Amino acid sequence: MKKAKFLYLFLLSIFFFIGCSPKQTKIKTSNSKYCANELSLLSISDSLKKITIDYSLEEKPLLSSIEEKVGENVCGELVSFGLILKNEDVIKIQYQKICDDGIIFCGRKPWKAKILLNEHGLLLIDYELSSIDSVKHWLHQNLMNGKGVKFKETSIQWQTETPKDSIEKTFANIMDGYLLKYEDLSQQLFLKKICDLETSQINILKEKLSFKLQLELEELIIIPPPPPIQQE
Known part of the structure; x- marks a missing residue:
């Protein structure tokens, strides 16, 4: 009788632990508006440094500060790190220092969606004036086209x-x-929302x-000033 009671309590504790573990996972990501799958698409591995x-x-x-915190000399090397935002989300950033090698690149890079911010908070994306709130819609519409990926990377620069x-x-x-674009792909490929996908998906x-x-x-950032206020 005692053995049966002990076995019952043992099995009950296992079911309790299994039932509670998903809730614990949710608690860990409750500070973010993103689910764990969304964060895995945008964030970094535990092996990379996370800095502010x-x-x-x-x-x-700024460059010296990044080098010191990341612990690497970024000259000529593509370095990845996690940038901790004010809301504690971590976004994956890449940086490659332009070294004095005598090579000068002129012209646009058609594979890169370039975002520039000036001292007024005005924004250019792909050299077109836009509002900050419109950036997500622009990327959603333009990252991919009928042929596949149009912009292989996005860059950001500010003053x-x-x-x-x-x-x-x-x-x-x-x-x-x-x-938004990942959600499109998730629906097209798996008929599921991102948050419902398996790791392999x-x-x-x-x-x-x-x-x-x-x-x-x-x-060099050159962004036009705001248009003058028209007087009636």
């Missing part, structure tokens, strides 16, 4: 005087834009569209 950066630093001090809130808002819109989405967000610091 001071958006108000000028180019050289020292650019408001911090504008920068963080732009990061959030970039994340949302990619997720998430990996297929990554193969179809890789999330690559590159930080650019050293190119």
